[in-house]
Amino acid sequence: MKLLSVIVPCYNEEENVPYFYEELKKQEAFFHDKDVELEIIYVDDGSKDGTVAEVRRLHEQDERVHLVSFSRNFGKEAGIYAGLSKSKGDFAVLMDADLQDPPALLPEMYSYLEQGYDAVATRRVSRKGEPPIRSFFARMFYRLMRKISKTEIVDGARDYRLMTRQVVDAILSMREYNRFTKGIFGWVGFQTKWLEYENIERVKGETKWSFWKLFLYSLEGIMAFSTAPLAIASVLGVLFCFLALVLILVIVVRTLIFGDPTSGWPSMVCIISLLGGVQLLCIGIVGQYLSKTYMEVKRRPIYLVKEEL
Ligand code: UDP
Ligand code: MG
16 A cells, blocks of 8 residues: 655635545545555645634544644745655645645646656646736746756746655755745756646635745745856956946046046946946845855754644
8 A cells, every 4th residue: 555645735725625625535536546545734834714723623534634733934835845744655746725736637647657757747838817917027037047047947837746755855855944846846856747737726715925925936046046146246247347447448548649628527426326236236146145045054944833633
């Protein structure tokens, strides 16, 4: 008998917790035939609604339902880590509570593991039901990431992923505090089969990601998996030094030929503020990396557990 761990990060999903359970149960027969048992790990990410109560109720009915409840909201990335740590399965799958990751895809995903793949990942090929600006910036982000990072980060990739214990252990071995899961999946590698499907809108409740939150998350991704911004700072520095040298030459020659009429204060002020701005920008970039390094060096736990079932 093999065990499949289903990991569901939940933040204020009281309506979706039981609904997800019912939907997942529909796949039970398939896995039963394959001699695979299921365990469901709901990770409560500091929800303020009745999510924990719902999971507790399910746990009383069905002992295969487990709970990890955080002391506060640590973010989905931490939830994924906690779920994977608690999982005992020979395989593990990450799924959203809002059924945007259709459980009906599980049998097909499992069949690829049987064929010898280490992981089966999913990406959505459309972004219907999403505000157009959000899709636009998402596309820009992936295009930029492909250019500046060596780690493969796939456009439209979801966290819906089925993997073997070997891959789970590889992900768990990455104990970094600033967790950009999409990058971590790419970084660990292994044979991955990609499945595509159309975007599905969440069944109940609202998305937990505001545009601003997504924007900050994308910066996190860039900094976690690329040091290109640091290189940009040095390139800018070199560029401006070169420009200054040329300008000095021009001014010296002009003064020698035409004399010095002491002009150019406005242009001077412009140049000083431009250079001041560039310097601040570069210090800011260095500061961002430094702050990330600072958080890593503290070695704080990725999450704190309040209750476990
Ligand atoms: N989630 C979480 N912690 C958070 C935000 C979200 O555990 O701080 C969970 C959420 O409950 C859901 C999944 O992550 O199960 C995906 O969130 P959501 O549906 O809001 O994101 P979207 O699908 O809109 O990208
Ligand atoms: Mg969702």
